[in-house]
Amino acid sequence: MSSSKTNECYLLYCNSSAQFESSLNKSNWPDKFCDCDYTFDPSTRVPSSYYIVMLNAPTQWDVANFCDELKLQYKTIIKGERLYVRGARPIPKIRIDFSSNKELLGILQSKRMLLNDENTSYPIEPYLAPPRILRCYICQQYDDHIAAHCPNKDKSICFKCGEQHQYNPECQNKICCVHCKGDxxxxxxxxxxxIETRELKKFQAKPSTLPSSYSVNSNKWTGNSAQHLLGNSSATSRQINNNVNKNDYPLQLLDRMHSNIQSVLQQQVELNRRLKEQTIKLNCHAN
Incomplete structure (x- = not known):
């Protein structure tokens, strides 16, 4: 409930996406509460879990017109926004906001969005909100605690000079960052x-592309790679002789090759993830 005595209002939080979507529909609300009139102001923003990112969208496109075309296929689109990098440079990505979690989940499963002609599609990826980096205003530590729970309240660090003294907004010491000693x-x-803390948090929040049942140490290639890709020739000949139709053998061979290729790709993704993690740690130690 609001602490203001002149404007009595309640801020309501939802427990689920279904509850949130239901709350946006004004017809679901009663005319009065306890025989009292009231006004209802729906949220002007939807949670970031209702966002997706469309890839390969040329930077010269008008986002509003493009989203109007998408709405012919996806009725619950609210709006779209061009994404930018540092220096306000546009990139070929568009963030699209939905009002329906059900439609959004269907798009995420198909991993593509179709235009109204149903012949043109664009790849999509889940939206990851920029990580918020907390900073304790007493000891200046990042992403560990806030000032109310600071264990170093008797050893406060100045946000201006980086030295240990009581908070003083008029501190005249030389400006120096307590973290990197920069000016x-x-x-x-x-x-x-x-920046390093933000990148590490962003990396930790990124969902893994590997299935949960995948084991890093499983199905590693050793010896002759051709045998792993095509299978053991002697074993294959025995399989053919064991009442297996020879006409099905090429299909079985292709299936086996496809399965092994998928395994290699999974191992490559895991290797890239570990290399990136080690690179972050090395940069941390270097700093």
Whole structure:
């Protein structure tokens, strides 16, 4: 409930996507509460879980017109926004907001979005909100605790000079970041330590592309790679002789090759993930 005595209002939080979508429909709300009139203001923003990112969208396209075309196929689209990188440089990605989690899940499963002609499609990926980096205003530590729970309340660090003294917004010492010793205030968006913390948090939040049942140490190739890709020739000949139709053998061979190729791709994804994780740790130690 609002603490304001002149404007009595309630801020409501939803427990599920179904509850959230139901709350947006004004027809689901009663005319009065306890015989009292009231006004209902729906949220102007939807949670980031209702966003997806469309890839390969040329930067010269008008996003509003393009989303109008998409709405002919997907009725619950609210809007679309062009994504940018540093320096306000547009990239070929569009963030699309939905009002229906059901339709969104169907798109994520198909991994593509169709235009109204149903012949043109674009790949999509889940939207990952930029990670929020918390900073304790007492000891200036990143992403560990907030000032209310700071274990170092008697050893406060100045956000301006990086030295240990009580909070003083008029501190006249030389500006120095406590994290990287640079000539900026603690919490500066361009601080290398803050950028590193954000990148690490972004990497940890990224969903893995491997199935949960996949084992890193399973099905590793040793010896002759051709045998792993095509199978053992002697074993194959025995399989053919064991009442297996020879006409089905090429299909079985292709299936086996496809399965082994998928295994190689999974191992490559896992290797890339581990290399990226080790690179982040090395940069951390270097800093």
């Amino acid at each position: 900026h205030l603690a919490g500066n968006p361009n601080c290398p330590k803050k």
